Every structure is written in C-alpha cells, then in structure tokens.
Amino acid sequence: MDILQYTGQDDYYNDPRTIGFNEWLFGGALTPTRRYVTFGDTDSSRSAEYRTRAFAAGNFSDQAAANAAFFFSSMKPAANLLSYAIVDESPAPEMPTSRIWSGGYAAFREDNTTNKALAGYLWCPAADGGGHAHKDINAVHLTAYGENVLVNSGYAGYGSGISGSGWSQSYSWDWINKRAESSNTVLVNGNDHASKAGGGVSEGFTNQRLDYASGNSGPALGTVKHQRNFVFVRPGAGANGYWILFDEIAATSASTTTQVLLHPNSKTISTVNEKTEYRSVMDGVTFGSGSQVALSMFLGTSPLTVEVKKGGIAAYDSKSFEGEYLYSSYQLNSLTKKKNVVTVLFPEDATHAKATMTRISSVWFSGAAIAQGDVVDYALESNGANERVHDAVRFRGLATLYRMNEGELDFFFVRQGRSFNDGQAVREGFASDDDVSIFIADTAGSIISPGTNVTFFHDGILGVYFDDFVAPIIDSGENWVRVAVPEGTWETRYLTPTLPGDANGDGMVNEADSRILAENWGRTGLTWGHGDFDRDGRVGPTDAAILAANWGQNVGETASTVPEPGLFVLMASLLPLVLRRRR
Structure with a gap:
C-alpha cells in the first residue's frame, strides 16, 4: 500500500476507506492493555507492535496518528527502508475516546490513560468479512483493570484447531471460526448463525456518564431479529463502572427459545446464586495486572435454564486454554413472540468492589438493582407499549436505566420509549409523542429523535439546547417545556436560570450572550435562550x-466581585449588531 502510494500508483492516504481503517485500528481495535479485541481471527495474547504502521498513521489522518502515538510513542520505528520512506512525524499522544462506527462497531473506553481502564466493544459489521471473519455478530469483548474479562474464540493460526493436556476435548477450526456458540452472542433454538454479516449499529451515543450502542443482527439469525443494546455505565459519583446488555429478540414462532452466551477469560465459572449470579476469576490469557480480576455475570431476567459448558479459547504461543462459559436459555412470549433480556456484567479487583445485585421481577418487566453503597442503579426491560411503575418511578420504553444517589435521581436512560417520571413533587424526566432514546444526567445528556415533540421536566427549566441551537418552545409551564426535537442524534442541555443574563447557559455572562441578545433584538415570542431574561415575551x-x-459574572460569583460595563457602554457595543440584524 505505502509503496504504491510512494510511487504514485494509487492514493491510499486520501481514500476514505483506508483513513477509516486506520482510525478504527488505533482508535477502536486496541484495548487499554495494547492487545487486540477478540473479534474474527484475532489473538488477544500478543501485544500489538505495528512498529512501522503506527508511525505512518499520520499519512492517513491526524486522529489516527494521535491515537497511534498514545499506544506507541515509547517505541521507535523499525530500522528499515520502508520506515524511512513512509514514517511521518508523530503528533502529541491522544487517548482514544468512546466512539461508534455506524458500519458495525462501538468502542467504549473509560477516561483513564492507564492500562487499568475499563473498555468494552460491540461487533456487528454489515458485511461478511470472508474467511477471517467469525460467526460473532453482536458479540462483545470486555477489558477491566488490566485484564480481558470477556473474550471470544480467538485465533491460533488459519485453519488451526487447539488442544491441550487435561482438556475434556480438542476444539476444531470449525469451533473457532464457524460456530457462533464460541462467541459472546445470542442463538435462537440453539442453532448456529446463518451468516457472518450483521446489520450494523442502528443508533447510539457517547456521553461523559454513559455510552450506548444498539447492534442489529441483520441476516445473522435468519428471520429472527436480535437487537443488542450495549451500555457502559462509566465510573463516577462514588460508584465503579460496569456494563449492561439489554437484548431484544423478535421471532416468527411462539415456540422459540433464545440463548445468551458469555465466555469469561477464565477456566472456571463459580455459581453464586443458581440461575441468577455467576462469577469468574481471570486465569485464562492474563497480562500480569498485579491483582486478582474477576467478572460477575448477573442474569436480571429469569432464565428458563442455565448451563455451564466448556469451550476452547485460541491463542498463539501455547496460550490457548479450555474455559467455561454460560449458556442461558429464555422462552419467548407466546403472544408477542418476543423476549427482552437484561444481563449485568460487573468487574472487580482488590481496589474496585463488586456491587450487590438483586433481581427485579414483575409480570410487566424484569431487571436488576445494582447497589454500591448509597448509589443504586435500576436496569429494567419492558415491552415499551405501556407505562410501567417501579417503586415511585414511572417509565415507558424497551429499556430503562436510572440511578438514585442517596434517594435522589442522578440520571436516567430510556431506549426507544416515550416517558420517564421520577415520581417526585418536582418531576424529572420527559414525555414524547414518539419513541426516542434519551440519557439525561442533571441538565445535560443526549437524545436520538425521529423528529418529534418532547416535553422535558426539570426544576426551573427554561429551554433546551440541541448541540448549539435553542429549540423553539411549543408550550411551557412551571418546571417544564415542550419543544420540537429534530430528527437525529443530539447533545442535549437544559437551559436553567442559574445566572441572569446568561443566554447560552454556559455559566458566564459575556460577549456570547450579548450577541444572542442583539440577534434577537425587538423580537417577540422568544425565551430566555434568545435573550428574554425578564420573560415578558420580548427582547428589549x-x-x-x-x-x-x-x-462578567460566573456561576457562584456575586456582582460586587466583577467589573460591570454599565448599560450605556454595553448598548453601544450592541448597536452595530442590532443595526446589522435589522438590515
């Protein structure tokens, strides 16, 4: 590739496909331990090198180069002629951040530059990758505290099976490469996947508190549809991080069963609570993290049966091993021919304690309570067709996650739903005319909208920003506003009256706010976000x-601590903007 580019035979450095590949390789395909994620023919045991390719990443994009520098800046390029020809100057290292590739990949990483960072990956490519691809559509890979904790079948050479002393059996190339059961995915009636191609990532967003991606099974399960909703609950607010799988299966026959498969990076699985909680200590392919790392697998939705089976995990350098994996079966609803399943995956080590998890069961929904001291998360599934009630909380959606911290709502997430109500005197939540996916922590978050009207509820809310624009208000009242949310995925921020004169809600009163006021001078029917600070319906x-x-004030400061320009000085500075707008 580089030689063809260097000799002018092709233009790979400006090809969107090769640019995307390099950004994925260095920004999404390497774990915090600088090992490969285990999708397709990949071996997690070897540290990535890329002594030449990493230093040439800048030929493709600045982003690829910065991420490559994060992993390889301590190394030097290989001493060869190719390095001399293609190696570019390395930029400042930049840690890969959570990112979603709509073609079928999500990489969620904790904001932690060490190799102990939590990271999770979802794989659902919309194209068949050929002989090196596996039947691993909607599979996940997890890394925590310096070790892989959930892995797929791996790789020990093309066409090679694996075996070992004391194993119950050997494992063929077919098991590794051509059997879906060797991956962390879903089966239907115990049958193999029909295809190595999936349906890509349907929707998702990344956020400072929570990351979400929804993988579509596409043709992998034939006529059955599997939507895997992968959620990373980031560490913070006195709580450790973990992952949730909200699996949604829709079939054509009421007699269908579905199986959720989990392969910890471990030779054994211990039963904590039959058909509910299982735990594995990482003793498969390990990297010397310095502490005992474990993974708890909590089945929030009650299964029909649970089996602990044996399966091989392939790796080079005689590191293949025979591990145990969970094979949990669920019966689809006889009327709807659907089944939603909640699974919590919680890592731990010596300094990160495991949460206390309890199952939540109802005729109308199921899930888990995940308690870490005063912080309690509730992960629930339902059919999404009706409002459901748990304790004082009311929700409508296919999946709901909310956090209570010392009895107060901290955040909420609803997938493809229409409402959330925390049940308090001053309501926190939303109500939508159509299904949306939404995450809100205090006054900020994300929303995925088909183009619909949404009412947002929050103490003192005056308006809503979507990315950088204020949504037109349809109606409003005390502690609520109703706005039109355009189609798309939006960063969302509530506008609240924390500081008079702060039109854009950034906690400061400055030139940005004066420009907003000037641009709307003399208009009526506007809101605080347009400069109507006295709320009389007119900017003047x-x-x-x-x-x-x-x-000049910031949130928390008082007027006496900052300079004040005076009304006439300020009006003089606004006059050119006002006149320009009127022209």
Whole structure:
C-alpha cells in the first residue's frame, strides 16, 4: 500500500476507506492493555507492535496518528527502508475516546490513560468479512483493570484447531471460526448463525456518564431479529463502572427459545446464586495486572435454564486454554413472540468492589438493582407499549436505566420509549409523542429523535439546547417545556436560570450572550435562550439592562466581585449588531 502510494500508483492516504481503517485500528481495535479485541481471527495474547504502521498513521489522518502515538510513542520505528520512506512525524499522544462506527462497531473506553481502564466493544459489521471473519455478530469483548474479562474464540493460526493436556476435548477450526456458540452472542433454538454479516449499529451515543450502542443482527439469525443494546455505565459519583446488555429478540414462532452466551477469560465459572449470579476469576490469557480480576455475570431476567459448558479459547504461543462459559436459555412470549433480556456484567479487583445485585421481577418487566453503597442503579426491560411503575418511578420504553444517589435521581436512560417520571413533587424526566432514546444526567445528556415533540421536566427549566441551537418552545409551564426535537442524534442541555443574563447557559455572562441578545433584538415570542431574561415575551432594553448588571459574572460569583460595563457602554457595543440584524 505505502509503496504504491510512494510511487504514485494509487492514493491510499486520501481514500476514505483506508483513513477509516486506520482510525478504527488505533482508535477502536486496541484495548487499554495494547492487545487486540477478540473479534474474527484475532489473538488477544500478543501485544500489538505495528512498529512501522503506527508511525505512518499520520499519512492517513491526524486522529489516527494521535491515537497511534498514545499506544506507541515509547517505541521507535523499525530500522528499515520502508520506515524511512513512509514514517511521518508523530503528533502529541491522544487517548482514544468512546466512539461508534455506524458500519458495525462501538468502542467504549473509560477516561483513564492507564492500562487499568475499563473498555468494552460491540461487533456487528454489515458485511461478511470472508474467511477471517467469525460467526460473532453482536458479540462483545470486555477489558477491566488490566485484564480481558470477556473474550471470544480467538485465533491460533488459519485453519488451526487447539488442544491441550487435561482438556475434556480438542476444539476444531470449525469451533473457532464457524460456530457462533464460541462467541459472546445470542442463538435462537440453539442453532448456529446463518451468516457472518450483521446489520450494523442502528443508533447510539457517547456521553461523559454513559455510552450506548444498539447492534442489529441483520441476516445473522435468519428471520429472527436480535437487537443488542450495549451500555457502559462509566465510573463516577462514588460508584465503579460496569456494563449492561439489554437484548431484544423478535421471532416468527411462539415456540422459540433464545440463548445468551458469555465466555469469561477464565477456566472456571463459580455459581453464586443458581440461575441468577455467576462469577469468574481471570486465569485464562492474563497480562500480569498485579491483582486478582474477576467478572460477575448477573442474569436480571429469569432464565428458563442455565448451563455451564466448556469451550476452547485460541491463542498463539501455547496460550490457548479450555474455559467455561454460560449458556442461558429464555422462552419467548407466546403472544408477542418476543423476549427482552437484561444481563449485568460487573468487574472487580482488590481496589474496585463488586456491587450487590438483586433481581427485579414483575409480570410487566424484569431487571436488576445494582447497589454500591448509597448509589443504586435500576436496569429494567419492558415491552415499551405501556407505562410501567417501579417503586415511585414511572417509565415507558424497551429499556430503562436510572440511578438514585442517596434517594435522589442522578440520571436516567430510556431506549426507544416515550416517558420517564421520577415520581417526585418536582418531576424529572420527559414525555414524547414518539419513541426516542434519551440519557439525561442533571441538565445535560443526549437524545436520538425521529423528529418529534418532547416535553422535558426539570426544576426551573427554561429551554433546551440541541448541540448549539435553542429549540423553539411549543408550550411551557412551571418546571417544564415542550419543544420540537429534530430528527437525529443530539447533545442535549437544559437551559436553567442559574445566572441572569446568561443566554447560552454556559455559566458566564459575556460577549456570547450579548450577541444572542442583539440577534434577537425587538423580537417577540422568544425565551430566555434568545435573550428574554425578564420573560415578558420580548427582547428589549430591560433584558439588556439585566445583562449589563451581570456582565462578567460566573456561576457562584456575586456582582460586587466583577467589573460591570454599565448599560450605556454595553448598548453601544450592541448597536452595530442590532443595526446589522435589522438590515
């Protein structure tokens, strides 16, 4: 590739496909331990090298180069002629952050630069990768505290099976490469996948508190549809991080069963609570993390049966091993021919304690409570067709996750749903005309909308930002606003009256707010986010006076601690903008 580029025979460095591949390779395919994720023919036991390719990543994109530098900046390029020809100057290292590739991949990583960071990956490519691809559509790989904790079948050479002393059996190439049961995915009636191609990532977003991606099975399960909703609950607020699988299966026959498969990086699985909780200590392919790392697998939805089976995990350098894996079966609903399943995957080590998890069962929904001291998360599934009630909380959606911290709502997430109500006197939540996927922590989060009207509830809410624009308000009242949410995925931020004159809600009163006021000067029917600080429905001199009185303030400061420009000075600075808008 590089030689063809160097000799002018092709233009790989500007090809979107090769640019995307390099950004995926260095930004999504390596775990915090600098090992490979175990999708397709990949071996997790070997540390990635790329002595030449990593230093040439800048030929493709700045992003690829910065991520490559994060992993390989301590190394030097290989001493050969190719390195001389293609190696580019390395930029400042940049840690890969959570990212979603719509073609069928999600990489979620904790904001932690060490090799102990939590990271999880979802694989659902929309194309068959050929002989090196596996039947691993909607499979996941997890890394925690310096070790892989959930792995797929691996690789020990093309066409090679694996065997070992004391194993119950040997494992063929077919098991490794051509059997879905060797991966962390889903089966239907115990049958193999029909295809190595999936349906890509249907939707998702990344956030400072929670990452979410929804993988579509495409043709992998024939006429059955599997939607794997992969959620990373990031560490913070006195709680450790973990993952949740919200699996949704829709079939054409009521007699269908579905199997959820989990392969920990471990030779054994211990039963904590029959058909509910299982735990594995990592003793498969390990990297010397310095502490005992374990993974708890909690079945929030009650299964029909659970089997602990044996399966081979392939690796080079005689590191293949025979491990145990969970094979949990669930019966689809006889009327709807559907089944939603909640599974919690919680890692632990000597300094990160395991949560206390309990099953939540109802006729209408199921899930788990995940308790870490005063922080309790509730992960629930339902059919999404009706509002459901758990304790004081009301929700409608296919999946719901919410956190209570010392009895107060911290955040909520709803997948493809229409409402959430925390049940308090001043409501927190939303109500939508159509199904949306939404995450809100205090006053900020993300929303995926088909283009619909949504009412947002929050103490003192005055408006809503979607990315950088204020949504037009359809209606409003005390502690609620109703707005039109355009189609798309949006970063969402509530506008609340924390500081008079702060039109854009960034906690400061400055030139940005004066520009907003000027651009809307004289208009009526507007909101705080447009500069109507006195809420009389018109942007005018009174609003300018409010802005002037608070000029230069930050949230938490008082007027006496900052300079004030004076109303007439401020109006003079606004005059050119006002006149320009009127022209």
